[in-house]
Amino acid sequence: MPCVPPGIEVVDLKMRRGIPSPAAVVRLVRLMHRLRPVVIQTWLYHADFLGLLAARLAGRAPVVWTVRCSDMDLSRYGRLTRLVVRALARLSFLPDVVAVNAEAGRLWHERLGYRPRAWEYLPNGIDTGSFRPDDPARRAWRERLGLGRETVLVGMAARRDPMKDHAGFLDAAARLTGDVAFVLVGTGVDASDPELARLAGAVAKPVHLLGPCMDIPGFFAGLDVAVLVSFSEGFPNVVAEAMACGVPVVATDVGAVAEIIGDTGRIVPPGNPHALALVLTDVVAATPEERRRLGALARARILRHYALPTATERYHALWAQLAGQEERILEKDTPPLP
Structure with a gap:
């Protein structure tokens, strides 16, 4: 396990998920x-x-x-x-x-x-050395997705789980106009899921369902806007990680989200795709300079409070x-x- 530092022992208890042992x-x-x-x-x-x-x-x-x-x-x-x-x-x-x-x-x-x-x-x-603005990673992700220079990339990292409300994200995405594309990563988030495939197919703009991602810092650095639409959270790391990468966040008002974001992003009520679409429309329509300004404030907030x-x-x-x-x-x- 390459992510485990030397001297740390990991022991498998050989339990099957969902079965008491x-x-x-x-x-x-x-x-x-x-x-x-x-x-x-x-x-x-x-x-x-x-x-x-x-x-x-x-x-x-x-x-x-x-x-x-x-x-x-x-x-x-x-x-x-x-x-x-x-x-x-x-x-x-x-x-x-x-x-x-x-x-x-x-x-x-x-x-x-x-x-x-x-x-x-x-x-x-948050490891602010790993999660940081990264122009080469940004270019690599945009090239991978075949995006134009002006396309605004909106993304979310979340496993497939009822709490994460992927359906709400895609419902809001279907309401957006302009030069925008969407990307979702996470375990179970791919076109083999019939519901996700159907919802993504209803979005007029490009939607990329990429499944598990081994390069989350690069993924966030490649975004213009990061989104979290969960019905419930405690302290969602993905919000703070995206902010550390200098990306403004639009997220639902659950758990510690509003506390984490402060005035560096936008908050919407959970379970309301219409409200999410309205806020995303504003953020997508903002100038690149304004999004970069919010992203810089977001990273500064993480460095100050959550490093x-x-x-x-x-x-x-x-x-x-x-x-x-x-x-x-x-x-x-x-x-x-x-």
Whole structure:
């Protein structure tokens, strides 16, 4: 795995997606016994449940749950996910900390019934060295898509998921006029999806459904406008990543989106393709200089508030605090030497 830094061990628990596995719990408990972690941090609902169970069986290292969404329509997800979320709300007093990356996420989980011992705000961090304005990448992407010099490229990076509202994006795209083209990337976002193919076919302007993308920094650098139309989000990295690439963003008012964008882009209500189309029409009609000005402001905002060092400092502080608690517990329970 080339994206994993040296010294970081990645262990496959051999779980199948959507299928509970007692054997995976046993593997995780054995792993915890071997590694003896001083802090255990879990990510997203199923991992929160599994990690808490394994941590209780393995010992008493402090546990941090990490929740990443807000205003999530659970009816769009499977029965197992709904059951897990309800169970976590009832068990939320057990982990030492529940971490959120947006205030909206905390409020939504409180409405679900979460009552943790402590909340912690851990904002996402953006690698502004990788995500940056990149003229060669911009030219390469435009050549790949066969775009003219004046064509405004509007794009979105999102996996195929009901929450991401690809249909709303394409509905808005069908309402736009002028020299504009659209590109979507993400797992499951390609012409083999009959609904996406039908919706894209109804758009008079070029629509490129490219599926998974291994060059997200280059993709964002190639855009003139980045879009997010989700019904629900916590802290969507794609918004901050596009901004770090110097691209103005039009996004729905969900989660921390408005907080991230500030006055460097435009906000629209979720589930409203008409409103999205009106705002996109304005941004597409703006001069290239105006879009570049907004993009420069967007990158400056990310550098100021969401650069990677800012986020890592908060993680380190939390881990140090919890590790210190664990050391005190161990010292208290360890009998003195004779």
